[in-house]
Amino acid sequence: MKKSKVETAETRKRIIETAAAEFRQKGVQATRVADVMAAAGLTHGGFYRHFDSKEHLLTEACSTVMGNMETMATDAVEGGKRAFEQYVATYLSREFHETYGKGCPFATMGSELAHADEPTRQTLTEGFETWIALIARQSPEEEASAARADAIFKLSAMVGAVTMARIVDDEAFAQEILSQATARVLGKPAKAPRKRAAATALK
């Protein structure tokens, strides 16, 4: 049953993409190697022909996802103001992070990644640097260091907003968190003030 080099490469890629989706959807530890393989249409035994370990798969998955994130950010930055605003709105949407195969690893697996091994964290660190450099090009700040500072803060805030929106067990509250972040990051007033939240806060 040996496969051709092309097929092998395609299989490997498919496993990584499946894993990238499952990791983001269910979390790192909650994702089982056997589940990933099954979702990729394979049995679990063949896993170790492609990867040394589950941890290794995580590194590869993060690498692939960061690549996608960079592509999206590049398009947004090069697409002008409208495209950038759309990009931020998409990132700060419930759907983006709830859709199988999409989402940002920092927002969906953040606290687990803090305990990942060195290769994974290095990949993520480099990916974050690249992401920052891209977003800095869209900053209203003139000076490079100020633009970088601006990008660092905005991206951290975006990650935090999605993280909080996913923890909260109230859909309206989650939306409120995301809308506020969108407004602040884009420097615009939020769409609609939210009555519900204020009421709950009174409790």
Next chain:
Amino acid sequence: MKKSKVETAETRKRIIETAAAEFRQKGVQATRVADVMAAAGLTHGGFYRHFDSKEHLLTEACSTVMGNMETMATDAVEGGKRAFEQYVATYLSREFHETYGKGCPFATMGSELAHADEPTRQTLTEGFETWIALIARQSPEEEASAARADAIFKLSAMVGAVTMARIVDDEAFAQEILSQATARVLGKPAKAPRKRAAATALK
């Protein structure tokens, strides 16, 4: 070996506090029930006299920690401008989240909490609401809804900054993320521009 009611209550409290520390330090899944019990000076068999399950312990731990978070925030808000600035600086410090027994659950276990059970998420949601209401009192915004919006964004940004700082594998970079967040949240210029980061970004 039955213990008095007072002793039992003390033991339960000790287990919860130990768990709260371990969960924040190592993550939810990486924390073993037996480890918590051992760290609390007990054997694991007695765990189920106090809790239904590990998940139940997580709920209790989150509840306790949110209580601490509220106490800290209350002191900060009632202590005037200086106290509040110190509070934000402490939250956005590496030590706070690396110290055993301290740290914010959202920043240290964020992505895992998104998959927690309903009681836990409800506890966290209520805790977040309370936290927002407290911080809103310190907001420069006059109007209540604007102050609330301000608090929501700042707290999300703080959670995101700590989350990112913990993922990144470079201490200087982590500090840069935290300083930028501190500066932005407090509306002040960052302490020192960072050379290193720009250099790395060029790579």
Next chain:
DNA sequence: TGTACATCAGTGAACGCGCGTTCACTGATGTAC
């Protein structure tokens, strides 16, 4: 106040399942001659 008995916190061994990893095997690929 004293006594008998039920309760139950804590122990330590054991259970049982899940999951990452290994392994013998198959048979198609691809290479050496």
Next chain:
DNA sequence: TGTACATCAGTGAACGCGCGTTCACTGATGTAC
């Protein structure tokens, strides 16, 4: 170009360990009378 053989992707069963949970037991507490 054809043939023999080594390689190795994928299979499915099995391994082995870890960890949440259960359980029989102990003996101090606390309650009923």
